[in-house]
Amino acid sequence: MLIEEQISARQQRGPTAIGKILAKPDGRAYGDYEVRPASGKKYHVAMRGPGLFENFCSCPDFAVNTLGTCKPIEALLIRLRKRFGRPTLDR
Numbered sequence: 596m597l598i599e600e601q602i603s604a605r606q607q608r609g610p611t612a613i614g615k616i617l618a619k620p621d622g623r624a625y626g627d628y629e630v631r632p633a634s635g636k637k638y639h640v641a642m643r644g645p646g647l648f649e650n651f652c653s654c655p656d657f658a659v660n661t662l663g664t665c666k667p668i669e670a671l672l673i674r675l676r677k678r679f680g681r682p683t684l685d686r
């Protein structure tokens with residue numbers, strides 16, 4: 596599968612991938628998050644920027660997919676864009 600397809604698959608399934616946000620930075624978009632997807636496992640997500648390979652996630656997919664992103668990261672980016680606006684995030 597093309598890398599673009601692999602990433603867009605993660606973007607489409609992303610919204611269900613974070614479930615509850617257990618911890619987030621105060622009033623800022625970027626920082627450390629803890630999320631708990633429906634699967635019940637907690638992941639630590641370090642959000643640093645809008646691009647690939649800028650962020651880190653502790654989920655098993657991120658560890659092996661070599662894409663520099665994963666479902667929880669993509670889902671958080673979507674939520675952050677809604678909350679903070681794309682210009683703020685992408686700057």
Ligand SMILES: [Zn+2]
Binds near residue numbers: 654665
């Ligand atoms: Zn992940």
